[in-house]
Amino acid sequence: MPEFRLYNTLSRAVEPFAPADGETVRLYTCGPTVYNPAHLGNFRTFLFEDLMRRALRLRGWKVEQVMNLTDVDDKIIKRATEQGKTIIEVTDPIVTIFHEDRKYLRIEDAEHYPRATAYIPEMIALVEKLIANGVAYQAEDGSVYFAIGKFPMYGRLSRLDTREIQSGARVAQDDYSKENAQDFALWKAAKPEDEACGAAWDSPWGRGRPGWHLECSAMAMAILGETLDLHAGGIDLVFPHHEDEIAQSEAATGKPFARCWCHGEFLLTDGAKMAKRVGNVQNVADLRANGVSGAAVRHFVFSTHYRKQLNLAGEALEGSMEAVRRVADFAERLKEAKGGTRALEDAADLLENQVRTALFDDLNAPNAMAALFDFIRAANKELDSGGSDAGALRRAREVFAMVDGVFELVPDRRTADAAFAEWVERQLEDRKAARARRDFAAADAIRKSLEEKGVVIEDTAAGTKWKAR
Ligand code: AMP
Numbered sequence: 001m002p003e004f005r006l007y008n009t010l011s012r013a014v015e016p017f018a019p020a021d022g023e024t025v026r027l028y029t030c031g032p033t034v035y036n037p038a039h040l041g042n043f044r045t046f047l048f049e050d051l052m053r054r055a056l057r058l059r060g061w062k063v064e065q066v067m068n069l070t071d072v073d074d075k076i077i078k079r080a081t082e083q084g085k086t087i088i089e090v091t092d093p094i095v096t097i098f099h100e101d102r103k104y105l106r107i108e109d110a111e112h113y114p115r116a117t118a119y120i121p122e123m124i125a126l127v128e129k130l131i132a133n134g135v136a137y138q139a140e141d142g143s144v145y146f147a148i149g150k151f152p153m154y155g156r157l158s159r160l161d162t163r164e165i166q167s168g169a170r171v172a173q174d175d176y177s178k179e180n181a182q183d184f185a186l187w188k189a190a191k192p193e194d195e196a197c198g199a200a201w202d203s204p205w206g207r208g209r210p211g212w213h214l215e216c217s218a219m220a221m222a223i224l225g226e227t228l229d230l231h232a233g234g235i236d237l238v239f240p241h242h243e244d245e246i247a248q249s250e251a252a253t254g255k256p257f258a259r260c261w262c263h264g265e266f267l268l269t270d271g272a273k274m275a276k277r278v279g280n281v282q283n284v285a286d287l288r289a290n291g292v293s294g295a296a297v298r299h300f301v302f303s304t305h306y307r308k309q310l311n312l313a314g315e316a317l318e319g320s321m322e323a324v325r326r327v328a329d330f331a332e333r334l335k336e337a338k339g340g341t342r343a344l345e346d347a348a349d350l351l352e353n354q355v356r357t358a359l360f361d362d363l364n365a366p367n368a369m370a371a372l373f374d375f376i377r378a379a380n381k382e383l384d385s386g387g388s389d390a391g392a393l394r395r396a397r398e399v400f401a402m403v404d405g406v407f408e409l410v411p412d413r414r415t416a417d418a419a420f421a422e423w424v425e426r427q428l429e430d431r432k433a434a435r436a437r438r439d440f441a442a443a444d445a446i447r448k449s450l451e452e453k454g455v456v457i458e459d460t461a462a463g464t465k466w467k468a469r
């Protein structure tokens with residue numbers, strides 16, 4: 001079996017990877033901040049982590065994954081204050097949407113989804129340890145800060161230059177830039193608005209709440225132990241979030257916090273990072289409305305290596321919708337076939353090899369998917385020739401199932417078809433309205449866009465009928 005290798009942000013190199021105990025990979029993934037439904041940029045990162053856990057299992061390891069839900073932070077408190085709600089009233093419905101959206105994209109269940117607010121005692125204990133170790137202090141503002149000058153390894157992950165490290169100066173907000181590499185808040189003294197929305201707890205330093213970075217360190221170590229095998233997230237988390245997670249955890253335990261750090265690149269929209277701030281976000285609700293299946297999104301995301309930027313432009317998803325239709329047709333055909341050929345069996349062996357080689361080489365999904373489409377082409381040809389080898393057919397089915405167990409590209413026909421039918425019906429309504437107001441140009445444009453999606457319509461006395469090619 002080929003060696004499993006991953007790019008480790010700590011060393012900036014692709015390195016051999018194996019879990020410390022040789023059996024179970026302890027994986028921590030920074031999850032969503034639940035104040036708004038996650039956008040497709042967030043989901044690109046969660047899909048990369050889904051691919052990672054499936055590839056690790058393909059290698060024969062078990063995976064124990066934690067994905068935290070950040071349900072208390074600056075942004076959530078701001079939202080709760082604006083809406084006159086408690087933080088739980090803001091976060092609860094968003095957690096439900098997160099899991100629905102995640103299932104739509106066929107992202108497997110992680111083993112644990114801890115909420116930050118359920119781990120306050122662990123967070124307080126961690127801060128106490130840091131104070132006892134002399135690397136944290138309570139400042140005049142009542143908040144507790146991490147003293148980066150007392151932790152010589154500070155800046156190692158993000159390769160901060162010592163000139164950029166300003167020890168003694170303090171930064172209170174959760175997210176800050178490299179130019180502000182200062183002592184950061186572990187525990188923030190409660191303000192009236194924190195109390196008002198239920199975001200304050202008792203602590204040895206008075207009422208307050210945890211900083212964002214502290215949440216992840218406490219939950220990761222509470223559930224997975226002091227040294228993780230793998231820690232993953234989006235590339236924007238390298239600094240300050242992961243740098244600070246390392247500082248807090250290692251200064252408390254004296255042990256390495258994670259053996260390997262993996263970061264996925266951004267999803268862009270027309271060239272700009274997809275982000276709430278930029279105002280260019282799309283989410284799963286938009287996909288559903290446009291009849292784009294989770295399978296098609298998976299194809300789109302896995303077509304680019306996770307360490308390269310991926311641009312979602314105009315028609316980008318349409319090619320993926322077509323591609324997964326091809327996979328679905330093939331799956332159907334393979335199910336119904338009566339026998340295979342020697343060449344079919346050879347193609348299956350080749351596919352298994354190529355997929356393992358590609359995925360174990362720093363999760364090279366684009367190469368693995370290319371191998372799958374080569375296989376489909378070759379196998380279709382063999383099935384045309386109508387062989388009768390039952391063993392060959394069995395082998396083809398087994399390897400195809402294994403590969404689709406990683407990518408999950410066979411669309412669930414019911415979900416995809418229902419969403420598509422809804423979209424077509426809405427288009428027909430719009431067309432009817434356009435005709436009623438004698439806007440025939442608009443009506444024709446709708447007919448044309450339906451035709452481009454393979455929908456043929458027929459106007460009859462009983463109304464408009466349609467069928468998909
Ligand atoms: P947040 O909910 O903001 O804490 O982000 C959750 C995850 O999504 C983090 O791992 C981020 O790095 C990641 N993320 C945010 N924006 C993007 C983007 N445009 N492309 C890829 N990942 C992103």
Ligand code: ZN
Pocket residue numbers: 029030031216241245
């Ligand atoms: Zn985190």
